Amino acid sequence: MENHHLKTGRTPGVFLPWDEERKRIPQITGDETIVREVWENTDRLAWTFVWHILVSF
16 A cells, blocks of 8 residues: 655644745845744744634634
């Protein structure tokens, strides 16, 4: 029997990891640490929202 579970190599609770998204951004003018923190917080919020919708309904 085949294992149909997908293994993405991503950390649980992360939609788009910063490392992957950083490759798409051509240049950051400013503090990259702040941009990364905002990205990760927004990504975490999106994950929480989707999880909440799945569990609540």
